[in-house]
Amino acid sequence: MRVLLSIKPVHVENILSGAKTFEFRRKIFSRRDVKTVLIYCTRPVGRLVGEFDIAEILEGHPEQLWLKTRSGSGISKEYYDGYFCGRTQAYALKIGAVRAFAEHINPSHVMENFSPPQSFMYVGHQRAPLFEQAHF
Template structure:
């Protein structure tokens, strides 16, 4: 059994990941085990389902200004949104998305992982093949 991460992501950003528009998922804090490469995407309300998964090609850790310079070409968000999100942060993280795969049918958290409530930020889960 391998370990994966479940991330809660706003629907508009989750959908942008699977359309290919958003090539980076930004975080103020990140999971400690950087060897985890599979991420399941829980699209928050109103979808409230696991809608797909992607692999992390790279985790980029930088001061927000440097992070924006390196990732703005595939950020999928405006600079204003980025700056507001990372206001007062010394370090920001970007997960570089690879092989994003949207499920044909979205899945319930309980059905897929046996949990009832989505994580505030992330949660370790068992990877499904």
């Protein structure tokens, strides 16, 4: 099972370069069979640009999670604190193997009625052939 995440361009660049080895989330998907993240780079890019395997999902109080993930955060402590402000629970996806797509893909070409998710969107195995045809 894949999940599609909307990620800002600066963070996408850091993921693809290897500078960011954790992707932080306020909410996490309930399905535990999700193994891969499809990266939707938000505007102005607005394209599917790659994917990564989830090596591990960490969770905990934001302060504790920061101590475990700061070296691979790819963000400042101030940015992190702002993102998790008022939260008692935080999540971090440990980024495994990263695969950048040779050509960025307009999601509307492979997903009917695509609208970028605020948090995440499941992309089941039934759609895998569409992505395979897109030459990822």
